[in-house]
Amino acid sequence: MRHLLISDIHSNVEALDACMERAEAVGFDSVLCCGDIVGYGPDPNEAVARVRALGPRSVRGNHDRVASGQGAADDFNLPAKTAVYWTRDALSHEAAAYLRELPAGPRGLGGDAQLVHGAVTGEDDYILSAADAAESFRTTGARLTFFGHTHHACVLSSGPGGAVRLETPRGADGRWVAGLDPSVRYLINPGSVGQPRDHDARAAFAIWDTEASRIEFHRAAYAIETTQSKMRAAGLPPPLIERLRYGR
């Protein structure tokens, strides 16, 4: 079984379409989504419609939660807050209802795998350091946890004595494969489709191949200028527009 892993699409349909074109070329059987379908970008309704049509197993992200009217954006920085309230106004009733129905993680996938948005400890928590990862490993017995929220593609593995090993995808062709040891526990972030922050502006996704026991990381170039023009036309905050070009 090949599961397509997407996360942090953030209303960027140019990036999502580029990922789907490449994902279809390499093949997949099901779709898993770590949340943040909306927020930041200019096309929230279109992003929800596209993701929904894929029939994914998904958790909600913090932007999905606030944009769909479930709580305030008190802990968001100013550009993120501006964009999430813009998104709340722009969402159709149907799209908002879909987001409201997404479960908060962890969401079990059967077997020993699960989806979360931020961390096992909470959807707003970030896994940015070995200490953050160790806390998530301590909080779960799952062997594989897929997460998003940081917008950094990575593989964190739990070693002897609670040591955590971090690997980040690299490769000129935008593709990197990580073998999964059945005796090791992992936290895996496929990267962000719509707003990468790991210094690679290309859209990110991954494929979890259960038979080959491996994760394939991919990047897809997309028309960043098109997304930026739409954001300008929508009056979204300039720092959010600029950062797409730099991937950070």
Ligand SMILES: [Fe+2]
């Ligand atoms: Fe996000």
